[in-house]
Structures are given as structure tokens and as C-alpha cells.
Amino acid sequence: MHGTLKKTSRKLSAVSSGRRLFLEHIAPTKNAQGRRFADLIVLFTEELGSKPTTSQTATVRKIATLQVLAEGLELSIVKGTASAKDRAEYYRINTQQVRLMKGLGLSNANVDDDGDAEGxxxxxxxxxxxxxxxxxxxxxxxxxxxxxxx
Structure with missing residues (x-):
């Protein structure tokens, strides 16, 4: 046994095993954004088609977060209350989201050499x-x- 790691039978945390979304005991489904976030994680994970790896799961969470942020900014853009800073942030969020989705194979969008989503x-x-x-x-x-x- 010298020089080898002994496997423990310790269970994974609730977040690692998928029983909870966050380390902190909160209920994200108590508001519309939290429900949308939880729904997006399920939907994007289903689109992957197989059991995601840990890194894929982390990327899906980031994509879902960016989507919720983008939808909030879209609302302010449509209402006409978005500032130039909000519109620029919306553009950055969408570009990053496309890049992450493409990395997982969830998007057909192309990313240019300068990092901008094509179109x-x-x-x-x-x-x-x-x-x-x-x-x-x-x-x-x-x-x-x-x-x-x-």
C-alpha cells in the first residue's frame, strides 16, 4: 500500500451529487429567475445527451447563469430602460455564452478569430x-x- 492513495467511501457533497444547486441552503425555485436557472440547467444537460462530466456540469451552470442575466437585460432593452453600459454588457454576455455553448457542442454559432460570435x-x-x-x-x-x- 506504500505510495498509493486509499479510496474512501465518503459520499459526494449534495452539490457534487446533484441533490442541490448551491452549497448554501437556499431554495432557488422561490422566484422566477431561480426557477428559470434550474430549468435551464436541466434543459442544457439534456441537450448534451449523456451523463455530463464535472467540467461539463460547471460549464452548463455558467451558460444557465449567463442566459438568466441576458434575459434580464433583454427585458430592460425592450422596455427602453437599458443604458449604453447595459447594452454593451448584453453583447459581452451573449458572446461569452455562444463561446461556452460551442465548446460543449450546444450551439451551431461560429466564433470569429477576435472572439465575437459570427453575426x-x-x-x-x-x-x-x-x-x-x-x-x-x-x-x-x-x-x-x-x-x-x-
């Missing part, structure tokens, strides 16, 4: 472009398309 543009840039994903107006684009047909 995701900064909300301030979106507004500067006149609420369009393209850097030029529709009229200019229509004219360009018409000229290509000629």
Missing part, C-alpha cells in the same frame, strides 16, 4: 447603422443589387 453585432453599432445588420442602407443595397443584374 452578432454590438448594439451601439446596430443603432449607428440605423437598426440594420448591414453597414449600408437598404436603398443603397437595392441599387447595388439592381446594378449587378444589369
Amino acid at each position: 452578432v453585432i454590438d448594439p451601439l453599432e446596430y443603432a449607428r447603422r440605423g437598426a440594420t445588420r448591414h453597414s449600408h442602407s437598404r436603398h443603397t443595397q437595392r441599387e447595388r443589387l439592381d446594378s449587378e443584374d444589369s
Whole structure:
């Protein structure tokens, strides 16, 4: 036995075994955000398709947290109460979430070399472009398309 570790029969903690979501004894299902967080963990874990590893479980928790944060910011954006800082934070959250989801195989989104999710543009840039994903107006684009047909 010299030089080897003896396995203990100690049980895993409630968080490690999946019996609880947090070390602290709280009930996350007492509010809407807590229920959404718990639901997302279940849904993302099911999407993995097999029993997740410990690192996959930790990543799923991060993705669920980012989703709840993003949904809160989406609400303030839709209400028109979001600041420029909120919109920038929303963009960062979405980019990080796409990166984590792609790492787990949960997303088809591509991440560019600079770390930005493909097709995701900064909300301030979106507004500067006149609420369009393209850097030029529709009229200019229509004219360009018409000229290509000629």
C-alpha cells in the first residue's frame, strides 16, 4: 500500500451529487429567475445527451447563469430602460455564452478569430447603422443589387 492513495467511501457533497444547486441552503425555485436557472440547467444537460462530466456540469451552470442575466437585460432593452453600459454588457454576455455553448457542442454559432460570435453585432453599432445588420442602407443595397443584374 506504500505510495498509493486509499479510496474512501465518503459520499459526494449534495452539490457534487446533484441533490442541490448551491452549497448554501437556499431554495432557488422561490422566484422566477431561480426557477428559470434550474430549468435551464436541466434543459442544457439534456441537450448534451449523456451523463455530463464535472467540467461539463460547471460549464452548463455558467451558460444557465449567463442566459438568466441576458434575459434580464433583454427585458430592460425592450422596455427602453437599458443604458449604453447595459447594452454593451448584453453583447459581452451573449458572446461569452455562444463561446461556452460551442465548446460543449450546444450551439451551431461560429466564433470569429477576435472572439465575437459570427453575426452578432454590438448594439451601439446596430443603432449607428440605423437598426440594420448591414453597414449600408437598404436603398443603397437595392441599387447595388439592381446594378449587378444589369
